Amino acid sequence: MHLPQVDIPEEVRSLLQLTEEEEKAHAQELKALSEPDRWRKQGARKYPKVTLARAVSVHEHPMTRPYGARSQMWFRVPLEKYVTGRDRTAEDIIAHDATDDEWVESRFRRYNVRGTPIAWDDTTQHGGEFGVTSNDYVAWLCHKYPDVFPTAWAGVDPHKEKVALAEIERAIKQLGLIGVKFQQAAQRFVPNDRQWYPMWDLLQELGCPVQLHCGYTGVGGGPAGGLGVNPLHFTNPYWIDFVCADFPRLNVVGCHPAWPFEDMALAICMHKGNFYREISGRMPRYFDPNMVHEMNTRQQNKYMFGAESPSFQMDEIFRQHVKLNYRPNIWEKLMYKNTEAILGISRDASKDRPEWPSRKNLKLKRWFNPEEEAYWRVEGVQFEG
Numbered sequence: 001m002h003l004p005q006v007d008i009p010e011e012v013r014s015l016l017q018l019t020e021e022e023e024k025a026h027a028q029e030l031k032a033l034s035e036p037d038r039w040r041k042q043g044a045r046k047y048p049k050v051t052l053a054r055a056v057s058v059h060e061h062p063m064t065r066p067y068g069a070r071s072q073m074w075f076r077v078p079l080e081k082y083v084t085g086r087d088r089t090a091e092d093i094i095a096h097d098a099t100d101d102e103w104v105e106s107r108f109r110r111y112n113v114r115g116t117p118i119a120w121d122d123t124t125q126h127g128g129e130f131g132v133t134s135n136d137y138v139a140w141l142c143h144k145y146p147d148v149f150p151t152a153w154a155g156v157d158p159h160k161e162k163v164a165l166a167e168i169e170r171a172i173k174q175l176g177l178i179g180v181k182f183q184q185a186a187q188r189f190v191p192n193d194r195q196w197y198p199m200w201d202l203l204q205e206l207g208c209p210v211q212l213h214c215g216y217t218g219v220g221g222g223p224a225g226g227l228g229v230n231p232l233h234f235t236n237p238y239w240i241d242f243v244c245a246d247f248p249r250l251n252v253v254g255c256h257p258a259w260p261f262e263d264m265a266l267a268i269c270m271h272k273g274n275f276y277r278e279i280s281g282r283m284p285r286y287f288d289p290n291m292v293h294e295m296n297t298r299q300q301n302k303y304m305f306g307a308e309s310p311s312f313q314m315d316e317i318f319r320q321h322v323k324l325n326y327r328p329n330i331w332e333k334l335m336y337k338n339t340e341a342i343l344g345i346s347r348d349a350s351k352d353r354p355e356w357p358s359r360k361n362l363k364l365k366r367w368f369n370p371e372e373e374a375y376w377r378v379e380g381v382q383f384e385g
């Protein structure tokens with residue numbers, strides 16, 4: 001895909017910087033949201049809208065027309081029926097999906113939220129009838145909307161093996177994406193299987209973080225047989241603990257609150273310094289109380305905000321977060337400060353993403369059978385020993 005340079009005017013670039021007045025308005029909005037009864041007494045029919053949320057969401061799937069929506073259509077059609085009861089064809093859903101501009105305006109600029117788009121490829125498991133959400137597309141979104149998207153996550157299908165490894169290198173080195181996101185239930189793989197160790201080794205040497213899905217997924221939800229998806233086996237965080245142990249320089253972000261494995265995810269987060277978490281994909285009202293307690297106390301530096309397009313409405317997410325009554329300073333840490341500390345992604349659009357270390361002189365360990373060496377060799381990568 002051709003990636004044109006897009007000039008963003010300074011006014012738009014500074015859109016996400018709050019003035020002092022806006023800061024005050026923001027504080028009032030949050031206060032109002034935490035006191036719904038007072039609002040009702042004043043005759044308001046609805047809770048106030050959040051307009052200045054000031055956050056970075058690290059989990060956003062661009063279900064946009066014409067690219068993003070298509071790659072996940074095999075489960076979006078039944079999911080749509082399951083959630084809304086409406087029978088819509090793939091073509092119908094695509095036709096009603098937002099354009100890039102609509103998605104950016106309605107979900108990000110309106111709320112002062114920055115985000116990191118996520119690519120998607122599970123074609124070896126579910127065919128490529130509608131294509132993939134390509135790494136080029138999410139990179140292009142970053143070029144086109146730099147005030148909103150500081151970087152993006154690559155998506156590769158691990159079963160493509162050496163092609164996947166080469167694509168990871170291309171996405172990181174040439175497209176400049178931050179790391180790679182995996183959805184093990186849709187992609188059908190267990191992360192600590194030795195088959196995938198060359199991939200973790202490459203990512204560790206590239207100095208890139210990975211996002212690994214934790215717990216339940218709506219993918220396949222609803223129909224008899226769940227479209228053949230096993231949401232609990234592949235996404236059990238238990239497997240991720242091994243990856244964190246064997247690749248201590250690989251930063252792993254566990255996606256979602258990990259239901260029904262909440263306690264296991266908390267334990268891994270406590271034990272592994274290179275395991276972090278993001279909290280998209282589940283409404284805050286359903287958050288496990290133990291997790292909220294850890295977010296407020298011992299693990300307060302390890303959690304990042306995520307909202308997850310297109311399934312969850314921003315207004316409602318913030319409204320429910322406010323009701324969790326985080327301790328002082330936790331809101332800022334959760335919404336954007338931890339994201340800057342952990343991933344180097346700032347909510348300040350004028351700051352560039354810092355360079356990730358050790359992109360040069362890659363040296364990979366020999367995690368594979370010697371006879372498979374040629375198979376796994378990626379152009380430009382030297383293997384050790």
Ligand SMILES: [Zn+2]
Pocket residue numbers: 059061118183
């Ligand atoms: Zn996801």
